[in-house]
Amino acid sequence: MAIRFENVGIAVRDLEAAIAFFTDLGLTVEGRDTISGGWADTAVGLDGNHAKIALLRTPGGEGRLELFEYLHPDAIETEPTLPNEIGMHRVAFQVDDLDAALAIAAGHGCHPLRGVANYQDVYKLTYLRGPSGILVMLAQDLTKGPDLTKD
Incomplete structure (x- = not known):
């Protein structure tokens, strides 16, 4: 199948x-x-x-x-999902510029839960609350150089 x-x-x-x-x-x-x-x-x-x-x-x-x-039917309000809860957890995106992505998120009132982490110099990443309390992970791959095709 x-x-x-x-x-x-x-x-x-x-x-x-x-x-x-x-x-x-x-x-x-x-x-x-x-x-x-x-x-x-x-x-x-x-x-x-x-x-x-x-x-x-x-x-x-x-x-x-x-x-x-x-x-x-009417939507049912629930408490926002915590990172360690069972069930639907988060949606994750790889971005080429985490600082730029965080600036965009901040424009929507969305900020990191605790800060930005560095995972073994491979990823710079954070979790934030997006619209409706959605957990969103944003991660930048540190092993890739800058995208030189951008203006």
Whole structure:
């Protein structure tokens, strides 16, 4: 059997704020829709399922995020996930300039949980809370030189 990774889905409080955060980091909106109906109820397992969704793609095309904001049933507020909790943990992105990515995140009111770490001079990385409390890991590969193709 062949298998291929499709996407990670994340429920958010405010779809537009989440789209702005992730597109500012470099993802692009691939599509948007509002979903409802019997097929959505069956697929997701919620009666009266009605949500706005957006599918975002990473610049290299190797990964996608599906963001959704529930219109019905009402979204259930929960405590933000802690790094050591069982279940959906975080979404991680490799960036070529961590300081620039953190400046973008700060523009959305998102800051590192504790600071920036250096993992064996291989990665400079941090966890931060993105929109709706999503844990986002940003990492810069220190073994790669600067991208000289940039202006």
